Amino acid sequence: MPELDGNFDKRVERSKAKVLAETYRQLAASGISGVSIDEIAKHSGVSKTTIYRHWPSRSALLIDACSRLGGAMEAPDTGSLKGDLQLLLAALADQLSSANWSSVYPSIIDAAERDPELREMQAALHCGFMEPFSAAIERARTRGDMAAACETSDVIGMAVGSLFFRRWFSRDEITAATVTTTLEIIMMAVQPA
């Protein structure tokens, strides 16, 4: 049964990797709506039959590819909320300006408006992106460094929301000063009375 030996596993991994690489390329070039299985087969050299053996549908492939998007942000623990948020916002500003996912993400947001499967995937991706922010805020809360009335979701919404707003809506440049100002406003808002 040669199909079950180690070489077979390696071949499977190699063909999956080729398909994913081509999917990323198409995602970066034209967003979710530009990804086509025909084109992936053509450029990856992997047949459509094989692609559909690994992923039952175009959605399944998109979900798999998109869920691997986004470099994991490191979760800093400097001992202060200001220190943690400074590092997190600076890293986010950097990714928004340069990372591939920042030009792909709007197509995921768009697709999530109409496709429940992609909406679920976007929710999971979002939770992953926000996890280090939530963790830093929760640690500050445990230390007593947060006003009790301050909801974690409000702090994240303002901090991350203002950077997302600049990246995709106003398209103003995101500078070191943007990060500093955002941080100052947040710190004013969260301090316990």
Add this chain to the structure above:
Amino acid sequence: MPELDGNFDKRVERSKAKVLAETYRQLAASGISGVSIDEIAKHSGVSKTTIYRHWPSRSALLIDACSRLGGAMEAPDTGSLKGDLQLLLAALADQLSSANWSSVYPSIIDAAERDPELREMQAALHCGFMEPFSAAIERARTRGDMAAACETSDVIGMAVGSLFFRRWFSRDEITAATVTTTLEIIMMAVQPA
């Protein structure tokens, strides 16, 4: 020359209106990437030749249709920044929860990542959306109600950004409490020393 009489003008207006109505329907149903001239011709009963006589390209039609999106927000002038922002944020919260454009806008944002013409249109649309916010903040500045260091773009980025973040990214519900909290944080940040 019957082509130049008033009936001709009316016929032109009627066929343009039919095309635009069908374009809106497709935009609302599937975003920019789902808009097809073939389908518009089929459902509006206006021939492709006539459509292309009014709009030279699919992009031109999309730009025309999208630039009419978004109910004009009223520009309040209550005499205080807090009063103005309260009304503006409540109106925005309402539109984000119910207006058609809020499910179409991500497809415009996505298209603007790659299409320079649509990017220009999105920039104009964005300026229109933000105009009442800028006006309210600039009036407050003239009255001396704003800290000098507070940039208008930072205030808008935090206020509007946090609502946009909830609508399209975290998909948390936007409640009256969201508006109140956002407003309180903004007011803390903008007060002159």
